[in-house]
Amino acid sequence: MHDVLTADQIEKVYRITDGLLLNRDWVVVPLRGHVQGLELTMPDGKILIRPAYGAAFDAWYQNLRERLEALDLDRALRASQLERHYARTPAGSAPGTGARKYVPWAQPPFPTPPPKAASTASPT
Numbered sequence: 861m862h863d864v865l866t867a868d869q870i871e872k873v874y875r876i877t878d879g880l881l882l883n884r885d886w887v888v889v890p891l892r893g894h895v896q897g898l899e900l901t902m903p904d905g906k907i908l909i910r911p912a913y914g915a916a917f918d919a920w921y922q923n924l925r926e927r928l929e930a931l932d933l934d935r936a937l938r939a940s941q942l943e944r945h946y947a948r949t950p951a952g953s954a955p956g957t958g959a960r961k962y963v964p965w966a967q968p969p970f971p972t973p974p975p976k977a978a979s980t981a982s983p984t
Contacts, residue, residue, distance in 0.1 A: 863913045883937035905935030
């Protein structure tokens with residue numbers, strides 16, 4: 861498989877995206893290269909980077925930073941942002957309860973006892 865990228869080539873790409881302060885979870889770099897190389901913003905905001913493979917990698921890599929800066933990076937998460945807050949729950953919504961409301965076996969097995977009344981006996 862002559863189109864598979866090396867670990868060093870993939871690390872070079874991640875060094876560029878780290879320099880742009882992009883969250884690594886939102887940068888997709890497949891192990892298989894592309895004939896000419898390809899960079900695009902996906903509909904969910906993630907950045908797809910398919911480097912050129914073989915001898916064409918170095919020529920493709922030279923202007924990678926400029927090509928990435930030309931993309932619409934506004935929706936891509938930055939390195940300081942956590943994915944879980946943005947991808948699953950809108951900021952203004954209530955926190956999730958999971959399956960506890962809907963699955964009977966997720967309920968506690970025994971009802972919790974009522975709180976004990978405070979003792980009103982006076983010390984003698």
